[in-house]
Amino acid sequence: MNKIKLKNQEYKFKIIRSSRKTIGIIVNADQELLVRSPKRTSIRQIKSLLTQKEDWIIKKLAKMSEIKAPPKSKDFISGETFLYLGKEFKLKLAAEVDLNDIKVILEQDRMVVYYPAELEENKQKRKTAVRAQLISWYRSQAKIKINELINIHKNNLAVEPNRIVIKKQKKRWGSCSSKKNLNFNWKIIMAPIFVIEYLVVHELVHLIHPNHSKKFWQTVAEIIPDYEAKKEWLRINGRRLTI
Structure with missing residues (x-):
């Protein structure tokens, strides 16, 4: 593991080399500093770039420190x-x-x-x-709650999804396909209802605006004025929603 001093504090970082042409810096949810680098890039070059990006790195590390860790593995016994x-x-x-x-x-x-x-x-x-x-x-309960919320908000937005699918998704809480199919991660049912509602509205608005444009967020805000608080809750607590 490599080390570098940023703002008078020492940080460890891991280098992942590949055939890529540019250097990429990643701070993940576990507060690990990762550098994706071309095979022949020297440690000196990498450290120089990290020093240039130290403000961004420290800010990102602080942001990631807010994210709550996932729960310990379950034994599925009484009392858990x-x-x-x-x-x-x-x-x-x-x-x-x-x-x-x-x-x-x-x-x-x-x-x-x-x-x-x-x-x-x-x-x-x-x-x-x-x-x-x-x-x-959990999946059956997610289907019930999500469909209830969709039936409420699709009328407010004057949209009609094609299919609604509750499934396992590794990196997404929800998605909207070009065929107007809405997909939801079943684990969202562990979140408070106001977070689930935000996610439902988010995906329904994608039926109007397929990207995250200014108009997209304006439309979301018309239905959920404090959507940013819900979005932030999910960012911080999302890894806790698992069994």
Whole structure:
């Protein structure tokens, strides 16, 4: 790992060399400083560029420090905390002798998962089954809430999406295709409802303005005047929305 002093403070940085022709500087959500560089670029050249960009780098590092870390890996056992609509629920596992399928039910501040008693014989199998059912439940809840919000706001915007798909997306919370299909990451259902509403409006407005132009954001603001606060919440807390 290489080191450089910026503003009287030492920072580590990693160099990733490839056949590219220019140097790219990246500060990721884990506050890592990465340099993508051509194969023959010297360390001296790289450090010179980093020094030139030190104001941007330090500002970016400070911005990334606000981002909350993802939760620890779950074991899917009673007592663990799961998010739903921005609220924390304690997981409660309950074995039922006469049950054939796994069920998820919210009971006050608990997320209760009822499962067939036979799964007690294999803890790993139970963990896999409970996780799969929780994801299925989250997806179904996301579909319900997102469709409710779409039905409200599509009339306000006078738009009509073609298809609405709830799926797993690695890097996006939502997207709008050229065929007017709206895609949403199922994990957004863990966020507060006001964040989900912002995301829905964001994608619906893309049916009018396909890019993030000034007109796009003006239209979003007409529906959600404080959209920037919702957008910022998602930037800071987005990595927490996972199981």
